Amino acid sequence: MIKSIISTLVLSIPVISTVQAEGLPWPVKREIDLASGFGDYRNGRFHAGIDIRTGGVVGEPVFSPVEGFVWRIRTNYEGYGKALYVRGPDERIYVFAHLAKFVPEIDKLVKAAQIEAQRYYVDLYLTPDSINVASGQLLAQSGETGAGPPHLHFEARSQDNRPINPLSHGFDLADDTRPIFERIGFQVTDDSSLFDVGLRKVYYHVKKSDRAGEYYLDTALYFNCPFGVLADCYDAMRPGGMRGSVRKLSLYIDGTPYYESIFDTLDYSTEQSVNFEYDYTEAIEDRAKVRRLYAEDGNQFVGSKAKSGFKGFIGESVTEKLGRRAGKIIAEDCCGNQSTLTFDFYWGPPGNIFNLDSVVNLGNDTTKFHFTAIPEYKDFEIDSVATFISKSDKWGPPNFVKSLFTGDGKVVCTAVTDRLRPSILRLFLFTHEKCVIRDNLFNGILTQLSKPVSRSAISSEDEGLWVTMENLNLGASRAWVKLYHADSLLGIKEARLFNMKTYRCFIPPKEEYEIIDKIGLVLGEKPDGYEVFIDTLKFYAVGFGAREIVSDDGRFKIQLGENTLYKPMFVQLKHHQIMNKVVMDLNSDNYEILPEAFRCREDFYISYEMVGDLPKNLLTGLCWMDKKKEKWFWLDNANQSNILTAKSRGGGSFAAVVDYDNPVIWNVNIRPNQIYMDTLLPIKFVLMDSLSGFEDDRSIVIELDGKWIIPEYDPETNACITQPNGPLAAGEHHLAIAVIDRAGNKTEKYLKFKIRRPQG
Numbered sequence: 001m002i003k004s005i006i007s008t009l010v011l012s013i014p015v016i017s018t019v020q021a022e023g024l025p026w027p028v029k030r031e032i033d034l035a036s037g038f039g040d041y042r043n044g045r046f047h048a049g050i051d052i053r054t055g056g057v058v059g060e061p062v063f064s065p066v067e068g069f070v071w072r073i074r075t076n077y078e079g080y081g082k083a084l085y086v087r088g089p090d091e092r093i094y095v096f097a098h099l100a101k102f103v104p105e106i107d108k109l110v111k112a113a114q115i116e117a118q119r120y121y122v123d124l125y126l127t128p129d130s131i132n133v134a135s136g137q138l139l140a141q142s143g144e145t146g147a148g149p150p151h152l153h154f155e156a157r158s159q160d161n162r163p164i165n166p167l168s169h170g171f172d173l174a175d176d177t178r179p180i181f182e183r184i185g186f187q188v189t190d191d192s193s194l195f196d197v198g199l200r201k202v203y204y205h206v207k208k209s210d211r212a213g214e215y216y217l218d219t220a221l222y223f224n225c226p227f228g229v230l231a232d233c234y235d236a237m238r239p240g241g242m243r244g245s246v247r248k249l250s251l252y253i254d255g256t257p258y259y260e261s262i263f264d265t266l267d268y269s270t271e272q273s274v275n276f277e278y279d280y281t282e283a284i285e286d287r288a289k290v291r292r293l294y295a296e297d298g299n300q301f302v303g304s305k306a307k308s309g310f311k312g313f314i315g316e317s318v319t320e321k322l323g324r325r326a327g328k329i330i331a332e333d334c335c336g337n338q339s340t341l342t343f344d345f346y347w348g349p350p351g352n353i354f355n356l357d358s359v360v361n362l363g364n365d366t367t368k369f370h371f372t373a374i375p376e377y378k379d380f381e382i383d384s385v386a387t388f389i390s391k392s393d394k395w396g397p398p399n400f401v402k403s404l405f406t407g408d409g410k411v412v413c414t415a416v417t418d419r420l421r422p423s424i425l426r427l428f429l430f431t432h433e434k435c436v437i438r439d440n441l442f443n444g445i446l447t448q449l450s451k452p453v454s455r456s457a458i459s460s461e462d463e464g465l466w467v468t469m470e471n472l473n474l475g476a477s478r479a480w481v482k483l484y485h486a487d488s489l490l491g492i493k494e495a496r497l498f499n500m501k502t503y504r505c506f507i508p509p510k511e512e513y514e515i516i517d518k519i520g521l522v523l524g525e526k527p528d529g530y531e532v533f534i535d536t537l538k539f540y541a542v543g544f545g546a547r548e549i550v551s552d553d554g555r556f557k558i559q560l561g562e563n564t565l566y567k568p569m570f571v572q573l574k575h576h577q578i579m580n581k582v583v584m585d586l587n588s589d590n591y592e593i594l595p596e597a598f599r600c601r602e603d604f605y606i607s608y609e610m611v612g613d614l615p616k617n618l619l620t621g622l623c624w625m626d627k628k629k630e631k632w633f634w635l636d637n638a639n640q641s642n643i644l645t646a647k648s649r650g651g652g653s654f655a656a657v658v659d660y661d662n663p664v665i666w667n668v669n670i671r672p673n674q675i676y677m678d679t680l681l682p683i684k685f686v687l688m689d690s691l692s693g694f695e696d697d698r699s700i701v702i703e704l705d706g707k708w709i710i711p712e713y714d715p716e717t718n719a720c721i722t723q724p725n726g727p728l729a730a731g732e733h734h735l736a737i738a739v740i741d742r743a744g745n746k747t748e749k750y751l752k753f754k755i756r757r758p759q760g
Helices: 002-008 104-117 268-277 280-284 375-380 615-619
Strands: 034-036 050-053 061-063 068-075 082-087 093-102 122-125 138-142 151-157 180-188 201-205 214-216 221-223 227-234 248-253 256-262 290-292 304-306 323-332 338-347 354-362 366-373 382-391 394-396 401-405 410-416 425-431 436-442 455-461 464-470 479-485 488-497 502-507 518-523 531-534 539-542 547-550 556-560 569-576 590-594 604-609 620-626 631-634 637-640 643-648 652-658 664-666 683-688 700-704 707-709 712-714 719-722 731-740 746-755
Touching (some): 068 104, 093 104, 227 248, 323 375, 354 436, 382 401, 464 488, 604 620, 620 637
Antiparallel strands (some): 093 138, 227 290, 323 338, 354 366, 488 502, 620 631
């Protein structure tokens, strides 16, 4: 039936002529203002098109930008909603999504397919001779079906169905606004190094120059471990407009190209590379504008290329030039508007620039410290050298030390005090470019501390294990982190001293760290001193193959496949007992997977074994707590022999939740036994569910006089609308609405009404 309709249907819709100066005509005849851009971050995928504003309303006419034929039509409650695909003479594909209505001829075809399948969801592929269209021909009206407020999602795709950027492939836009830089970031790229601030990733706000499109970092930074650059930058299109991704970002170091990222073409098979192109942590915190300008393992996006030979990393080469370096990032949009961000930094050796030669005691209260610089010290343009003292968690100039920098690579620090020890001193080097280099730590580093660690913090973040140690001793020493499982020593790492109070250590995952259930902390010259143990933890090193992790009560499990993760990481599985489960509609305790967000190549399975054969078990599903909305999110569950199984793509808080509530059918516009004159009477109502929600279009069944009719449902507004498949005869009619949620709760509503045809 459907094939016969398609084969005989040819559109005869009037063509709206428009004057187009150059390029292809846009699908709407209004000033083009974008709500989001090509390549923007979208919850683990790239935005494959552009979103065109429609003035906040539905019903904007949508036209074909090319001649060709309707290649595909889809209808769905989510995603693209109502979507239409046109294939042009060059075999390119143009997609129009979130539509409110198709033109009558297309609508007739879609409804015939829906009625035949008794499904709202249809996905129709048409032959080239089925529905021909001309350039400028009306196709549909814009809407808000699927997701988001009213707008038109528009895509251009290549002949092989790969998304291409419309703004760089034939669709011109009046845009003279340059891209805007807000911050620059730096990320350590080796296994365990830390920046001087005790982090592996730092961001700095940049300043705007008086010259158009020029930004700069107003202070130079110092690095001596390999790092990559991140750009917090966006394309505004117009002042106050949307903040979209910039088409092209290019990184240069000392004028040499290091990395380039261009958003011109995407590939659905590698769309998860969006989690590498963007800073994932920033993106999930709703700051999805930060782009990486270096290559991470797992990134398959073809638009990004390292130019340096070291994945865009700075400091990977053993021949890296010491001293001041000049960095530049160029951002260019699709219209050729450019902005430039410049930054200076100093690249230093792995150790100190000034090394301690000797310590000379002159009497009871005077000590001199003699330093000699490395041969390349002049490349750092050092203006002055000062000695700072660690005052608990801060560094400041002491009043008892004078530093003399002779300019020939020598420094003499003279301390006049009878209480020099256990003060921790450090050389601070100041350069021409406002850079502060925290150099040699000296004095006050004891061989052993009399008191143990006072506090500690341990967490799994940035795909490794962070250990922070604090002490309240009047002095400092070396610090060690010892890793154990079942009282067997797995490894020892030295923690870095950042001030008299704080030590930090980053531990990358290793296969031999399969389970860490105890950590020992030592303050002393060697790691065999007095040890403070932390044993109320359990970390799992995962990503080295398939792995099962089981909660301490044996009921909750995590199943990680061979290829679940892009690279190894540490995870925790915490079990929190819940005493008032009945009051909270829970059928389990609470289980927490940490970190809450991490990058996955594919979904992993979680499962929970319920107790007994209780009726409530049939109404139970594994749920994830959406902390922003403070509500449970029902996962796609399978229940077999009282074992719930669901998929997840990250961590967070999970529990088995009981859905006792039936769906609600509310505010039906048809009244029982009411007489209506409209033979194509619209039927409207509100459909809501408190927890598990509706699985798909088969969860909603509407019948009129025993015949299935098409339910159009909007999950965002909860509105459902339908109408008879054809004119209703005069007399009595029966309306039946049945809805069932994912937990199996069912609600039905039946009513009778009458149709009276108008006289004459």
